[in-house]
Amino acid sequence: xxxxxxxxxxxxxxxxxxxxxxxxxxxxxxxxxxxxxxxxxxxxxxxxxxxxxxxxxxxxxxxxxxxxxxxxxxxxxxxxxxxxxxxxxxxxxxxxxxxxxxxxxxxxxxxxxxxxxxxxxxxxxxxxxxxxxxxxxxxxxxxxxxxxxxxxxxxxxxxxxxxxxxxxxxxxxxxxx
Numbered sequence: 674x675x676x677x678x679x680x681x682x683x684x685x686x687x688x689x690x691x692x693x694x695x696x697x698x699x700x701x702x703x704x705x706x707x708x709x710x711x712x713x714x715x716x717x718x719x720x721x722x723x724x725x726x727x728x729x730x731x732x733x734x735x736x737x738x739x740x741x742x743x744x745x746x747x748x749x750x751x752x753x754x755x756x757x758x759x760x761x762x763x764x765x766x767x768x769x770x771x772x773x774x775x776x777x778x779x780x781x782x783x784x785x786x787x788x789x790x791x792x793x794x795x796x797x798x799x800x801x802x803x804x805x806x807x808x809x810x811x812x813x814x815x816x817x818x819x820x821x822x823x824x825x826x827x828x829x830x831x832x833x834x835x836x837x838x839x840x841x842x843x844x845x846x847x848x849x850x
Contacts (some may be wrong), residue, residue: 685766688763690703690706690709690711702811703802706721707719708763714748720746723735723745724810729742732826733814733817734818734828742777752805761782763779780798787830787831794827798818799813
């Protein structure tokens with residue numbers, strides 16, 4: 674099996690979502706589409722970015738582990754309908770392409786504004802896309818925050834201003850009985 678290789682050898686510019694979207698067969702444009710959907714709170718564009726297959730998954734600090742587009746959509750809808758506004762930029766990343774799959778590994782800078790607080794935070798993130806019908810579709814996202822205090826502040830702030838509050842488990846789920 675061939676290993677994935679970086680799609681680009683030079684440093685890549687940060688992605689905010691406001692870059693050109695002319696060619697969704699290009700990995701960078703698929704990432705741009707995701708960040709445009711996120712930063713403009715566009716659930717229709719977000720749906721176009723994700724694969725419709727049952728096997729898609731997301732694991733992040735806000736929504737926890739979600740499987741299938743309906744569960745993932747609910748996380749974005751809650752976030753988009755809430756009063757806390759979050760803008761995100763993807764930076765310090767690499768793109769790796771192997772056949773009909775690519776993944777992006779990097780960092781996100783986020784800025785949160787709510788009626789009660791304004792602060793910056795950062796995440797480590799990985800996004801995996803698969804080429805379906807001549808377009809890259811996201812099939813997995815994993816994000817994490819290294820600072821437990823900042824993570825708690827983020828979750829508390831977003832939850833307190835959510836239209837439909839997120840449920841953050843107080844304990845990790847039991848995997849085995």
